[in-house]
Each structure stands twice: as C-alpha cells, then as structure tokens.
Amino acid sequence: MAAKHHAARAFLPINRQDMKTRGWEELDVLFITGDAYIDHPAFGTPLLARLLESHGYRVGIIAQPDWKNPEALKIMGRPRLFAAISAGAMDSMVNHYTAAKKIRRNDAYTPGAVAGKRPNRAVIAYTAAVKGAFKGLPTVIGGIEASLRRIAHYDYWDDKVRRSILVDSKADLLLYGMAETALLEITNRLNSGEQLPSLIDIRGTAYLSNSVPEKAVELPAFEKVINNPDAYNLAFKLAGTQDNPFSPTTLAQPHDKRYLVVNPPALPLSETELDGVYALPFTRQPHPHYKETIPAYEQIRHSLTSHRGCFGGCSFCAITHHQGKTIQSRSQESILKEIDQLVAQPDFHGTISDIGGPTANMYGLGCGNPQAQKNCHRPSCLFPAVCPNLRTNDDMAVELLDKVRRRPEIKHVFISSGIRYDLLPFQQHYFDALVQHHISGLLKVAPESTSDRVTDVMRKPGAKVFTEFLDEFRRRNREHGLRQAIVPYLISAHPGCTLNDMVDVALYLKRHDLRVEQVQDFTPTPGSLSTCIYHTGKDPVTGQPIYVPRTAKEKRLQKALLLYHLPEVRQDILEALKVCGRVEAAKELLGAETKQGRGNAKQNRPPRRPKKKQVR
Numbered sequence: 001m002a003a004k005h006h007a008a009r010a011f012l013p014i015n016r017q018d019m020k021t022r023g024w025e026e027l028d029v030l031f032i033t034g035d036a037y038i039d040h041p042a043f044g045t046p047l048l049a050r051l052l053e054s055h056g057y058r059v060g061i062i063a064q065p066d067w068k069n070p071e072a073l074k075i076m077g078r079p080r081l082f083a084a085i086s087a088g089a090m091d092s093m094v095n096h097y098t099a100a101k102k103i104r105r106n107d108a109y110t111p112g113a114v115a116g117k118r119p120n121r122a123v124i125a126y127t128a129a130v131k132g133a134f135k136g137l138p139t140v141i142g143g144i145e146a147s148l149r150r151i152a153h154y155d156y157w158d159d160k161v162r163r164s165i166l167v168d169s170k171a172d173l174l175l176y177g178m179a180e181t182a183l184l185e186i187t188n189r190l191n192s193g194e195q196l197p198s199l200i201d202i203r204g205t206a207y208l209s210n211s212v213p214e215k216a217v218e219l220p221a222f223e224k225v226i227n228n229p230d231a232y233n234l235a236f237k238l239a240g241t242q243d244n245p246f247s248p249t250t251l252a253q254p255h256d257k258r259y260l261v262v263n264p265p266a267l268p269l270s271e272t273e274l275d276g277v278y279a280l281p282f283t284r285q286p287h288p289h290y291k292e293t294i295p296a297y298e299q300i301r302h303s304l305t306s307h308r309g310c311f312g313g314c315s316f317c318a319i320t321h322h323q324g325k326t327i328q329s330r331s332q333e334s335i336l337k338e339i340d341q342l343v344a345q346p347d348f349h350g351t352i353s354d355i356g357g358p359t360a361n362m363y364g365l366g367c368g369n370p371q372a373q374k375n376c377h378r379p380s381c382l383f384p385a386v387c388p389n390l391r392t393n394d395d396m397a398v399e400l401l402d403k404v405r406r407r408p409e410i411k412h413v414f415i416s417s418g419i420r421y422d423l424l425p426f427q428q429h430y431f432d433a434l435v436q437h438h439i440s441g442l443l444k445v446a447p448e449s450t451s452d453r454v455t456d457v458m459r460k461p462g463a464k465v466f467t468e469f470l471d472e473f474r475r476r477n478r479e480h481g482l483r484q485a486i487v488p489y490l491i492s493a494h495p496g497c498t499l500n501d502m503v504d505v506a507l508y509l510k511r512h513d514l515r516v517e518q519v520q521d522f523t524p525t526p527g528s529l530s531t532c533i534y535h536t537g538k539d540p541v542t543g544q545p546i547y548v549p550r551t552a553k554e555k556r557l558q559k560a561l562l563l564y565h566l567p568e569v570r571q572d573i574l575e576a577l578k579v580c581g582r583v584e585a586a587k588e589l590l591g592a593e594t595k596q597g598r599g600n601a602k603q604n605r606p607p608r609r610p611k612k613k614q615v616r
C-alpha cells in the first residue's frame with residue numbers, strides 16, 4: 001500500500017489527497033481531458049500539465065470525468081487561474097463512431113478499452129460542466145477536437161456545417177496546434193494579473209471579438225458558408241493562407257454579430273525547447289489507480305518520438321493542420337537520454353517498438369532555404385514533386401539509429417511509424433538500415449491508392465513511385481537474404497475515387513502480389529481538405545468538380561475490390577465489374593483467388609531464401 005502511495009506521488013494530483021501531500025490548498029490550473037491520465041510525453045494533456053508544473057504552477061488533472069455531475073469537476077476545488085479543457089488525443093466523434101456512423105465498441109484511450117467514458121462533442125460538454133461547477137472561471141479549450149474545429153466546419157456526423165467550436169462551447173479562448181508556448185503565455189499573463197479580454201495577441205489562439213483586427217483576412221461568414229458550398233470552399237482556401245507560421249496572417253470569420261479571430265500559428269519549437277519538453281519528469285506510466293491496461297499506452301510504452309510535424313500534406317490527414325509542416329526534431333542526446341529511462345523500466349525486454357513521428361523518415365529534415373520558407377504556401381514539400389529546397393539528407397536519422405542499435409541492452413529497434421517512400425530515393429542509407437535492421441517482418445506503407453487520378457486528389461505519390469519503391473524494397477530484401485513483406489494501406493471511397501478507379505487498384509494489387517489486411521473507409525474528419533471536397537464536391541483551390549462516392553452500396557463495392565482475394569466478397573466484385581462494364585477483368589481478378597481461400601498479408605512475402613535475417 002505504501003509503495004502504491006509513493007508511486008502515486010510521482011504523478012500530478014488527481015484528487016484532494018494528492019494536493020494535500022504536496023501541501024497545496026488550491027490549484028493554479030485544472031486540466032480536464034477525455035483520455036485516461038497516462039503520464040507520458042506522447043499524450044498532450046500530461047505534457048502541457050508537466051510543462052506548467054516545471055514553471056512553478058500548481059496543476060492537477062481530472063481525466064474522463066462524469067460530465068453530467070458538477071461534483072466530479074469539483075474534487076480538487078476551484079483553480080486560481082483557469083481550466084484547460086481537451087477532448088483527448090482524438091476528436092470525440094471520430095473516437096465514438098465508425099465511417100459508417102456505427103458506434104464503436106471500444107476506446108483505446110480508456111482502461112480496459114471501455115467505450116462511453118467521454119461524451120460526444122467532449123469539448124462542448126466538458127466546458128459546460130466546468131462552467132456549471134465554477135461560475136465565472138476562465139476556460140481555455142485545446143487539443144485535436146478544438147484545434148480542427150476552430151473555424152466554421154463541416155461535421156460528418158450531423159451532416160451539416162457547424163459553427164466554430166469556440167462559439168458552440170462558449171469557452172473564453174481556443175488553442176490550436178501544439179500549445180506549449182501559447183498555454184504558458186496565457187498562464188503567465190493571467191498569473192501576473194492581466195484579465196482575459198486583453199489576451200488577444202497570442203499566437204496559436206483564437207478568440208471572439210466585436211470587431212475585425214487590422215489586416216485580418218476575412219473569411220465568408222458562418223451564416224453564408226452554412227448553405228453555400230462555394231462560400232465554404234472560399235473560406236477553406238483563405239484559411240489555408242494561415243498555415244505558414246513564418247508569414248503571420250490573422251483570420252476573422254463573422255459568426256452572427258461577432259467575429260471569430262484566429263491569430264497566426266505558434267512558431268515551431270527549437271531543438272532546445274523540444275528537448276526541454278521531453279526532459280520533464282514524466283513517470284512514463286498510466287496513473288497507478290487504473291486496474292486495467294490501456295491499449296493506446298500498450299502501443300507506445302516502448303516507443304520514442306523523435307520529431308513533430310509532417311511536410312507530406314496528404315489531403316485527408318489532420319497532422320499538418322495540427323502539428324504543422326515544419327519538422328521539429330529532438331537532438332540525438334535527448335532521444336538517447338530517454339532511451340536510458342526506457343531501458344531502466346522493469347517491463348523493458350530489449351525491443352524498442354518505434355522511433356518516429358507522424359512520418360518516421362522526416363527526422364532531421366526541413367526546408368533548406370529560409371527565405372523561400374518564409375514566403376512558402378505550398379501545402380506539401382513532396383507533392384506534386386519533391387521541392388528542390390527540401391533538405392533530404394538522411395545522415396541524422398541513420399546516425400541516430402546506428403547509435404541506438406549499439407546499445408547493449410537493445411536487441412531490436414523497429415520503425416512502425418509511417419514512412420514516405422517518395423523520400424527514400426534521397427535516403428539510400430536510411431532505406432538500407434530500414435530493410436536490414438528495423439522491420440519486424442512486415443512493413444506497413446500507405447500508398448492509399450494506386451490510381452493516379454485519386455492520388456492526385458490525396459496529394460500522394462502515384463503508382464509509378466510506389467512501384468519503384470516496391471521493386472527496390474524487394475530487391476534489397478533479396479540482396480540481404482530477407483523475406484520481409486509490404487502491407488499496403490489503402491483508403492476506399494475517398495473523394496475522386498470512382499468504382500472504375502478501384503477496379504484498376506484491385507488489378508494493380510493482384511499484378512504486384514499484394515494483399516490488403518484492412519481497408520480504411522474514408523471518414524470525413526473535421527478540418528481536412530478531403531472533408532472539404534466531400535462536403536462541397538469541388539476542389540477548393542481549382543474549383544474543379546470532384547466525384548464523391550456517397551452511397552452505402554458503392555462504398556461496399558469499393559471496399560470489396562480492395563479485398564479481392566477473399567472468397568466472401570466474390571459476388572460484390574462481380575457486381576462492381578458489371579456496373580463498370582469490365583466483366584472481362586473477373587478472370588484476372590478472381591481466377592485463382594477463390595480456390596486459394598482466405599489470404600493474408602504474410603502471403604505478400606517473397607519465397608523463402610536460405611540466408612537468415614541478421615539482427616545487426
């Protein structure tokens with residue numbers, strides 16, 4: 001019991017007893033989150049709470065409170081400065097519902113994966129609960145849900161355009177993107193006696209105002225975009241002008257009689273600042289009062305984050321919007337120090353499951369031309385072709401992996417974060433290290449489609465680049481006597497993808513001996529370009545109409561084509577081919593498959609070769 005109590009003391013307070021142990025009568029900042037409390041830098045709320053703690057603030061966390069009971073919010077009393085509210089690591093609607101709008105039965109961020117521990121639209125529900133519990137207390141919302149719903153946005157689950165979540169939640173301030181600098185500035189300024197109405201000049205925040213700031217880019221009003229797809233597309237396009245933190249732009253969008261004002265994004269953290277964040281005293285464990293395992297923690301407990309940001313700019317992905325296009329890399333020393341902590345964990349048995357970030361092979365990369373970067377409004381440094389200004393040198397990543405492999409306590413280091421294979425031609429040493437040392441047998445890669453018409457909409461490299469990668473991957477495996485396979489990840493029913501395109505994709509998979517394990521149905525998540533196209537049926541930049549698969553039947557047939565090797569989808573495939581007038585493809589697509597029965601990704605492996613895989 002004493003040991004358990006001691007273990008709990010290493011965590012941030014979650015109740016009055018913890019506060020008493022630290023000699024605190026009140027908190028300065030109360031954090032509310034929709035996830036369980038896992039004291040690990042992979043989770044936003046604990047990371048920000050630890051940051052404020054390191055600056056001398058008294059912070060506590062209420063994780064997954066009963067939002068219908070005001071007493072649940074009062075367990076640590078009224079905080080002195082404000083409440084910081086987040087839905088957790090995922091948007092609560094994405095967390096709760098599948099692409100087919102069916103309720104999910106589990107939640108990876110909850111002990112025992114139990115569903116239902118957070119409300120729908122958690123930011124709105126938690127803010128209302130805090131306001132009910134503490135009248136007049138300033139409320140600050142942040143995290144993915146608040147960040148990606150900051151302007152008027154299409155909501156797939158309501159099938160309508162919703163107001164900014166700042167308006168709907170009635171919170172005082174919204175933090176978007178990675179929030180360290182903004183949250184610290186808010187805390188410092190409130191602590192020094194400033195009042196909320198003066199906090200209107202902080203990067204990475206949004207607020208409501210009665211007037212438009214000078215030089216702000218004005219977006220079409222909520223009342224206009226709600227029923228007008230062209231106005232919605234214009235608002236989306238104009239909002240994109242704010243993506244570059246080095247050329248600051250302020251946005252304003254009328255909502256009824258007020259304006260939502262979005263300040264320029266926060267500047268990326270320097271290497272020293274990011275190292276500082278990862279040096280905070282995390283226990284790297286879920287809070288000891290949890291009895292059951294938390295799947296999201298199991299997934300990252302032996303992994304390391306080497307960097308933030310992604311310059312890929314995939315149109316369906318939220319990361320660029322949230323973490324930004326600028327790669328912020330930790331120093332090797334900082335990562336190696338974290339490895340010291342990891343190897344000291346009693347549950348560590350020599351395998352690091354991942355060293356990566358949103359895209360593993362972007363560690364240490366970035367724009368090599370600061371002047372061009374300042375004026376750059378390309379959403380992707382890779383699409384439609386790799387920008388000549390991009391630094392693609394793989395030295396830093398290769399050196400880091402090499403140093404980690406040399407540690408005697410480490411038997412395996414895997415890369416399980418996604419990789420951008422269109423970068424690998426510039427990263428020959430990284431490619432070689434990846435193939436030789438860092439794949440646990442199957443490499444997951446995400447071409448998402450092999451139809452160029454569709455990959456153009458997705459802002460992904462097309463079939464040619466993927467095929468070159470596939471051939472090179474297989475060649476390198478043969479060269480090293482390895483039998484590692486590719487598991488391709490593909491999205492069905494993405495905007496731009498017709499049934500005919502999907503027949504081509506299925507034929508590509510068949511011709512290249514690839515089988516998909518799981519198909520991801522396109523989900524129009526808040527704030528992405530793909531969601532904008534899903535809603536309006538047009539590219540917001542070019543104004544060109546784009547086909548959007550919408551019916552349940554077409555979605556089913558598209559998915560079946562990706563799973564061409566499974567006997568149970570045979571009828572759907574025949575129907576899809578008939579609809580497209582391509583019945584002649586049935587022989588090639590279905591010929592041998594139904595006799596073979598159920599396939600799996602292991603069958604993507606090349607034939608066995610005599611030489612064994614070396615660990616180093």
Ligand code: SF4
Pocket residue numbers: 311366367368369372373376377378380381382387388389390391
């Ligand atoms: S100039 Fe090129 S490399 Fe630099 S940020 Fe823009 S697209 Fe990326």
